[in-house]
Amino acid sequence: xxxxxxxxxxxxxxxxxxxxxxxxxxxxxxxxxxxxxxxxxxxxxxxxxxxxxxxxxxxxxxxxxxxxxxxxxxxxxxxxxxxxxxxxxxxxxxxxxxxxxxxxxxxxxxxxxxxxxxxxxxxxxxxxxxxxxxxxxxxxxxxxxxxxxxxxxx
Amino acid sequence: xxxxxxxxxxxxxxxxxxxxxxxxxxxxxxxxxxxxxxxxxxxxxxxxxxxxxxxxxxxxxxxxxxxxxxxxxxxxxxxxxxxxxxxxxxxxxxxxxxxxxxxxxxxxxxxxxxxxxxxxxxxxxxxxxxxxxxxxxxxxxxxxxxxxxxxxxx
DNA sequence: TATTGTTATACTCTATAACTATA
DNA sequence: TATAGTTATAGAGTATAACAATA
Numbered sequence: 065x066x067x068x069x070x071x072x073x074x075x076x077x078x079x080x081x082x083x084x085x086x087x088x089x090x091x092x093x094x095x096x097x098x099x100x101x102x103x104x105x106x107x108x109x110x111x112x113x114x115x116x117x118x119x120x121x122x123x124x125x126x127x128x129x130x131x132x133x134x135x136x137x138x139x140x141x142x143x144x145x146x147x148x149x150x151x152x153x154x155x156x157x158x159x160x161x162x163x164x165x166x167x168x169x170x171x172x173x174x175x176x177x178x179x180x181x182x183x184x185x186x187x188x189x190x191x192x193x194x195x196x197x198x199x200x201x202x203x204x205x206x207x208x209x210x211x212x213x214x215x216x217x218x
Numbered sequence: 219x220x221x222x223x224x225x226x227x228x229x230x231x232x233x234x235x236x237x238x239x240x241x242x243x244x245x246x247x248x249x250x251x252x253x254x255x256x257x258x259x260x261x262x263x264x265x266x267x268x269x270x271x272x273x274x275x276x277x278x279x280x281x282x283x284x285x286x287x288x289x290x291x292x293x294x295x296x297x298x299x300x301x302x303x304x305x306x307x308x309x310x311x312x313x314x315x316x317x318x319x320x321x322x323x324x325x326x327x328x329x330x331x332x333x334x335x336x337x338x339x340x341x342x343x344x345x346x347x348x349x350x351x352x353x354x355x356x357x358x359x360x361x362x363x364x365x366x367x368x369x370x371x372x
Numbered sequence: 373t374a375t376t377g378t379t380a381t382a383c384t385c386t387a388t389a390a391c392t393a394t395a
Numbered sequence: 396t397a398t399a400g401t402t403a404t405a406g407a408g409t410a411t412a413a414c415a416a417t418a
Binding site for chain 1: 228229230231232233234235236237238239240241242243244245246247248249250253264268271272274275276279283284287289336339340342343346347348349350354355357358359361362363364365366367368
Binding site: 373374375376377378379380381382383384385386387388389390391392393394395 | 396397398399400401402403404405406407408409410411412413414415416417418
């Protein structure tokens with residue numbers, strides 16, 4: 065390759081590198097791809113993992129409640145729960161009070177799977193924490209949570 | 219609403235709230251939606267903004283070079299540049315050395331538009347920085363850039 | 373042989389609107 | 396009337412594979 069190749073050297077990112085939005089996007093993409101590498105064989109995406117955790121921690125809630133907690137539309141929950149049901153991880157039980165809705169629970173298989181999955185996710189998380197200095201993780205999470213809370217979304 | 223409504227109280231997020239990956243995803247979503255609110259009338263998404271900045275800072279580069287800098291496949295650049303060309307912001311000029319490729323430049327209109335756009339984006343950025351304490355922005359960007367650099371992607 | 377731009381294609385994620393059965 | 400789950404649909408965003416022109 066000659067030095068005159070227009071794609072050989074790195075580009076000037078200008079303002080991009082000083083924008084939180086851009087840095088967030090890149091970092092989130094890194095985490096997303098890394099999560100996929102870590103959990104693809106289990107068939108679990110970050111979104112499905114979120115559903116599993118919320119159902120595990122809040123058994124008996126409706127699809128709509130889970131969707132709201134995740135910040136998604138309830139229509140997006142249908143295929144998510146479908147997939148988790150097909151994998152025998154989550155179960156739709158008829159709600160007792162309200163015959164319109166389902167109560168979501170982990171299956172017995174889902175409970176066991178959950179432990180293995182969390183272990184895998186924590187491994188993945190720790191691997192990426194390697195570049196952080198002591199105390200920076202808590203600070204990072206604190207900052208990110210403030211950025212989320214600061215949005216006038218409701 | 220009765221206190222027994224299963225969707226009335228907030229859910230337990232368990233491990234999610236301590237996972238950098240989850241916090242990144244939520245924060246990035248907040249920024250994305252906020253960016254859209256700020257720039258929708260200009261017809262510019264975060265992705266298109268990235269292309270504009272890179273072309274502005276690196277005039278004459280090829281689509282492939284821009285795509286690589288953004289971490290995207292070059293096929294994704296086609297419709298992006300198409301849209302920017304339709305808006306008279308970016309121009310494909312035949313490359314002098316290599317007749318396979320185009321050299322990308324901002325149009326005269328694109329240059330003027332760019333200044334207005336950057337002003338808007340900085341406004342949006344400053345609004346979201348409101349929840350940060352002095353020095354936290356630089357630290358946040360430093361941490362995020364380390365998280366990106368730490369990924370074995372190449 | 374390898375690369376650029378392109379097209380076709382597909383897959384994920386997500387949102388909206390409308391339907392049904394309930395409430 | 397309003398709500399829960401569902402369906403159909405559509406729009407981004409992104410990726411792969413293959414092609415023509417060119418290197």
